[in-house]
Amino acid sequence: MAKMRLPVLGLALTRWEHALMAGDAGTYSGHVASRWTRVDGRRVHVRVSTHPVPPDAPTVVLVHGLVVSSRYMVPTLLRLARTCRVLAPDLPGFGRSDEPHRPPDSMSDLADALAGWMEAAGLERAILLGNSLGCQTVADFAARYPERTGGLVLQGPTMDAEARSAREQVWRWLINSLRERSAQLPLMLHDYWEAGLRRFLDSFRMALKDRIEDKLPHVQAPTLVVRGSRDPIVPQRWAERVTELLPRGRLVVIPGGTHTLNFAAPLELVRVVEPFLRELRADSVRTPHA
Numbered sequence: 001m002a003k004m005r006l007p008v009l010g011l012a013l014t015r016w017e018h019a020l021m022a023g024d025a026g027t028y029s030g031h032v033a034s035r036w037t038r039v040d041g042r043r044v045h046v047r048v049s050t051h052p053v054p055p056d057a058p059t060v061v062l063v064h065g066l067v068v069s070s071r072y073m074v075p076t077l078l079r080l081a082r083t084c085r086v087l088a089p090d091l092p093g094f095g096r097s098d099e100p101h102r103p104p105d106s107m108s109d110l111a112d113a114l115a116g117w118m119e120a121a122g123l124e125r126a127i128l129l130g131n132s133l134g135c136q137t138v139a140d141f142a143a144r145y146p147e148r149t150g151g152l153v154l155q156g157p158t159m160d161a162e163a164r165s166a167r168e169q170v171w172r173w174l175i176n177s178l179r180e181r182s183a184q185l186p187l188m189l190h191d192y193w194e195a196g197l198r199r200f201l202d203s204f205r206m207a208l209k210d211r212i213e214d215k216l217p218h219v220q221a222p223t224l225v226v227r228g229s230r231d232p233i234v235p236q237r238w239a240e241r242v243t244e245l246l247p248r249g250r251l252v253v254i255p256g257g258t259h260t261l262n263f264a265a266p267l268e269l270v271r272v273v274e275p276f277l278r279e280l281r282a283d284s285v286r287t288p289h290a
Contacts, residue, residue, distance in 0.1 A: 032050065032074055037120050042099070045090045046089045046117075062077060062129050063129065064095075066133040066203055068191040079266050087126075105206070111140040126148070131260060135155065142219045143215045151276070151277070154223060216242060216245035224250060225243045228259065254269065
């Protein structure tokens with residue numbers, strides 16, 4: 001089924017996005033551009049940083065959450081671009097990417113799509129930063145593609161094993177929505193509209209049945225778990241359990257932060273991520289492909 005495009009609203013959002021960034025230009029030095037990669041006959045849209053970095057700079061891939069696109073990753077992309085090569089794909093069927101040949105049935109299908117895009121884009125290995133459902137995608141990816149995973153950042157990891165019901169998750173999402181920046185609302189509504197109700201419901205069911213807690217013990221890459229202290233979707237208890245299940249995990253809590261730190265508090269997020277990236281780089285120098 002073809003996507004229900006809203007080109008006029010999409011253009012307005014792009015202008016709004018640029019205006020939003022211009023008002024905060026003192027905290028970043030990057031620029032963002034759109035690129036397209038053809039994977040298995042379908043186009044995958046990717047937002048990439050164009051700020052020049054050294055050839056040995058780390059590559060970071062930002063993975064979006066439930067039904068939204070990489071657009072809400074732009075504030076973090078721009079700030080990481082000072083020291084990293086940053087790419088933020090729209091997973092197949094989301095944002096501006098083409099629909100997949102068949103709808104994903106599990107988080108492993110999304111992880112395989114991510115691996116397929118990396119292969120087509122010539123990315124042998126990268127550090128993956130996911131938000132929300134994006135954490136479920138990159139955790140699955142890291143457990144099954146360890147040779148391609150240079151490190152993980154799980155920002156707001158879902159799905160809390162003690163709240164795996166539609167009712168509980170919707171309630172938490174509503175509470176969180178009241179705490180997020182209002183500027184995020186038109187962006188999310190646009191992405192939800194383009195994805196459509198059926199895709200939204202299918203993705204939500206897929207996220208609910210995914211047991212991330214069974215995969216985390218198999219993630220060998222160093223992993224930073226980041227939680228906002230005002231995130232009701234990822235309570236402190238669940239963030240601590242996620243960290244404990246990871247063989248090489250650690251937890252950082254950002255005071256006052258909500259569920260989408262990548263949009264609402266990108267500077268605070270980058271301030272805790274960059275030291276972690278430097279550690280990964282130092283480890284890779286000592287032990288190549290550690």
